[in-house]
Amino acid sequence: MASGSGSNFEALVQACRGGHLHAEVALLVVNNPGCGAQARAERLGVPWQLHDHRTQPSREQLDQALVKAFRGAAVDVVVMAGWMRVVTPTLIGAFAERLVNIHPSLLPSFRGLDAVGQALAAGVTLTGCTAHLVCEEVDAGRILVQAAVPVLSDDDHASLSARIQRQEHRILPLAVALTAQQLGEPG
Template sequence: MYNMSLVSPDINNYQMTSGESLKLGIMASGSGSNFEAVIQAIESGKLNAQIQVLIYNNPDAYAAVRAKKWNIPVVLLNHREFESREQLDHQIVETLKEHDVELVIMAGWMRLVTQVLIDGFPDRIINIHPSLLPSFKGVNAVEQALASGVKITGCTVHLVCLEMDSGKIIMQSAVPILEDDTSESLHARIQQQEHRILPDAIALAFRRNIAFSGHRLSR
């Protein structure tokens, strides 16, 4: 057993009220376990939102299978078919807007963003990263933590900006590193916390206007 720390002064009051349904667009590249954690939070009534679309860039991503199981629209935008990151992001923005998305959630999206995407949804893109930012940015964050010798790592939900893993922090959860941890065992425990805090962070960002630059979207 271990203790967890959530960075939020009002974590017990994050729940959204019945009148605050939020339209989400999810972006994923892999298995989609965080994506399904959001779905389950919605289905349980913990998060008052609806998922408008899943965008995935890897044709083999299991996230698409999860989406189809829940009858969520899916759009494949294979990054290999675009001449530049900007061209891909233009298509992402167009797809999100076609599906009337209000808030974008990167749930294991393994592509660097460009200004095109940021300008398309300013302060309305959230990412989850497997470390306590600002430590261990980028890929292999779990392996970086193990190699560094630190005793605590975790996960962070933050706003997306042009600089990788550097946007405003919304919520974090701490996970201790055990003496016999491998990258697989540590990643598994971090992922448990990702599944727990991502839905909370979405609700908290909306409730506190963190993701909307101080103004609420018109309904």
Template structure:
């Protein structure tokens, strides 16, 4: 195995041989993203490849310049801008999100790079049906700048976690994790890029696993 291959290798827990779903009915997903939308793309690719029995009902994004909206357009998925800056409170913002998700008949909410704290309003509307992906091996390095936190701590292995979300930031039952070695010359950018590769692998798996557990 080359150094590059070794750096990209991951340990996925639990091992899931496929994304096959017990139910014949596709999961109805609402994806929420704040930026580039690469995890949105990974989910869309898994669906298109027949690996994940789901359909994306809508993308909700909160930053007007988010590239996720362009990705959605390229996939024929309707994208809805809900700018958090237009709302007086997090609760009012989440009320609008819930209303929009229900309008699109969403069953599962996927936080794919959503950079806003959730409130009880949204969590109660989709109890145990909100999935988040975070760039660390939780419970280590919660919150923002997780990759920088890992580098500052000097850890030799970090990674990413897909989990059921709860009100506490980056907490909740873990569904899938992938470990990524930290190289001696890593920067936040190089390490994050390799972690994202693993995020793209585990998030569709986590969606299938969560649905199977219901």
């Protein structure tokens, strides 16, 4: 699931194709027509679907459509790789302990939107990223993998985001492998 550029999506595809993650990305779902993730899926030959949240009457109905799409693609683990929407118990329950999110902070610090901006505003010297299981409370699920990133004195939003994103690309495949192993799947 992706809403933006899709760099974490592509990192997962490359980890699978490179043999670092014994899995296959069976389906990409995007909610923003024409987003970068969609273009990456087309370039990489990965099936994708658009589920635009603006056309759904409720979050629950969006999540029902997502569950149907993932079940139709025989998906075992769902990854929120830059999905900029809060999900409902409909999706969480359908993929309990199998719904992974990547977040650009060392949770539990800087939950929610613009974690990088929050870290810069707080003046911390260390931040990072967290891959975690999704629960009903935003960015509060069980932590799977974290990576620390120093905040440099000359950092701005773009430079810090770029360094965090490099670590996201590294830890997200690890988190997916851990989730699959806990399910008894080969990771």
